[in-house]
Amino acid sequence: MSDEHAMRQDVEKRLKTNTDAMAGPFRQQFHLMPPVGLMNDPNGLVQWQGVYHVFYQWMPFDTGHGSKWWGHVTTTDWIHWEFMPPALAPVQEFEKNGCYSGSAVVHENQLYLFYTGNVKDEHERRTSYQCLAVSRNGVDFKKYGPVIHQPDGYSAHVRDPKVWFEAGVWWLVIGAQRCDREGQVLLYRSPDLWNWAFLGPLAGRDVTFSESFGFMWECPDFFELEGTRVLLVSPQGLEAETYRYRNQYQTGIFTGAFHPETGTFTHGGFRELDLGFECYAPQTFEDEQGRRLLLGWMGVPEQQEQAHPTVSDGWVHCLTVPRELSMREGHLHQQPIEEYKQLRGTHTSTTVAVTNETAAWASWTAAAAELYIEIEAEASWTMAWRRYFHISYDAGEQTLTFERPDFETGEPEQRVSRVNGVHTLHCLFDHSSAEVFVNGGEYVSTSRIFPEQEAAGLQFAAEVYAVFYVHAWELQSLQWQ
Ligand code: FRU
Known part of the structure; x- marks a missing residue:
């Protein structure tokens, strides 16, 4: 077993000495990211x-994957943040190859973290344990080791416990892979958070549908939203189609009804959460105001991550902005949380009318900006941000396309989706990301972008005639202590 104290000291030293990371041009202003190293899934979201x-x-230690730690930051207002000591370091036998993803709940005034202990032997054979760590002060966590072992009939790919309280008991879902390589979500129940009974698969092949739907389902989350039950999950292995499943791995939702008496879930089809390039392994939680908030990883495993220009600065990836979820006409909507309005600085508004040609709004220079755009268009239109990221609507095909240069080849790459009209675009642009909330959050697109430093402004084009009513704010930085 490694010496945890020495490892932690080494990490503290790295945090203090990585000035490249802090100075790089693609450092984000209002997104969570670590000072150094590789970040992936949000974990343990809780208030x-x-x-x-x-x-x-x-x-x-580097910008690759490997034996993961749990980093930890806190805030009371989503604007002022504090870096805390890492919550979990992979030092025990049952987690030696990574303290993998998981969740948090508060019980009897203590914080309970559930996570997956990832273990590999000398032949790279994996074992997964669902583990528990408890904290009285929210800073120091005492590990109690595995509370759930691998269930029969499943491979060692069982991970990412999400825990919640409902109908007088504790529940837990984990992402799983059957021995025959079919993805599922498994359901457990507990009276006390320590003793867990396996109730069986909740969703997946031969449970809620008959066909194959990916070889592994990661990071499940299962919650009630305004009377609808939502299973949020990241399936791996869906085959790309023209308008769907174009990223390496997918994230999306099944909506329906949960029956706690039988531990069963009835649901409809899968809907992707995001129409962009990078949103994976999101997690939600209910805050003390009763809002259902979501943070995602603005990355996708195995998707060109070493081609990100930030790798040479010693860091890679960040999280999405926090988003509030709501259900409108049966559809999940996402909106940036209200608190982010506090980041708004200088405000400008303009109206851009375009007829059969291109118009530019070149005077806009800020790289971190919020744009709210109402669009009146007779036919197709296009908008470009800093000559790098293009959003276009094809009125004939009824498709919305997001386009950027491929990180490796520089050739244009696109994500095209069928949509039901586009009336408003609410964009949050940071130095190296673009999040676009369409029609009040009916559709969302999340992407990393790496424009030239000097590239600025907005360009518009329309097939026939279009008017863009633009409200723009420069955005301030999150404040770190
Ligand atoms: C999703 C994931 C999880 C796992 C974690 C490891 O991105 O693969 O399933 O727990 O990342 O870092």
Whole structure:
């Protein structure tokens, strides 16, 4: 077993000495990211005694994957943040190859973290344990080791426990792969958070549908939203289609009804959460105001991540902005949380009318900006941000396309989706990301972008005639202590 104290000291030192990461041009202003190393999934999202805790998968030593830690940051208002000591370091036998993703709940005034202990032997054979760590102060976590072992009939790919309280008991879902390589979500129940009974698969092949739907389902989340039950999950292995499943791995939802008496879920089809390039392994939680908030990883495993220009600065990836979820006409909507309005600086508005040609709004120079755009268009239109990221609507095909240069080849790459009209675009642009909330959050697109430093402004084009009513704000930075 490694010496945890020495490892932690090494990590602290790295945090203090990585000035490249801090100075790089693609450092984000209003997104959570670690000072150094690779970040992936948000973990353990919870609000406890007013304080929001965001944990995340973190490889502090380099920009690759590997034995993950749980990084930890806190805030009370989503604007002022504090870096906390890492919550979990992979030092025990039952987690030696990574403290993998999981969740948090508050019980009897203590914070309970559930996570997956990832273990590999000398032949790269994997074992997964669902583990528990408890904290009295929200800073120091005492590990109690595995509370759930691998169930029969499943491969060692069982991970990412999400825990919640409902109908007088505790529940837990984990992502799983059957021995015959079919993805499923498994359901457990507990009276006390320590003793867990396996109730069986909740969703997946031969449970809620008959066909194959990916070889592994990661990071499940299962919650009630305004009377609708939502299973949020990241399936791996869906085959790409023209308008769907174009990223390496997918994230999306099944909506329906949960029957706690039988531990069963009835649901409809799968809907992708995001129409862009990078949104994976999101997690939600209910805050003390009763809002259902979501943070995602602005990355996708195995998707060109070493081609990100930030790798040479010693860091890679970040999280999405926090989003509030709602259900409107049976559709999940996402909106940036209200608190982010506090980041708004200088405001400008303009109206751009385009007839059969291109118009530019070149005077806009800020790289971190919020744009709210109402569109009146007779036919197709296009908008470009900093000459790098293009959003276009094809009125004939009824498709919405997001386009950027491929990180490796520089050739244009696109994500095209069928949509039911586009009336408004609410964009949050940071130095190296673009999040677009369409029609009040009916559709969302999340992407990393790496424009030239000097590239600025907005360009518009329309097939026939279009008017863009633009409200723009420069956005301030999150404040770090
Ligand atoms: C999703 C994931 C999880 C796993 C974690 C490891 O991105 O693969 O399933 O717990 O990342 O970092």
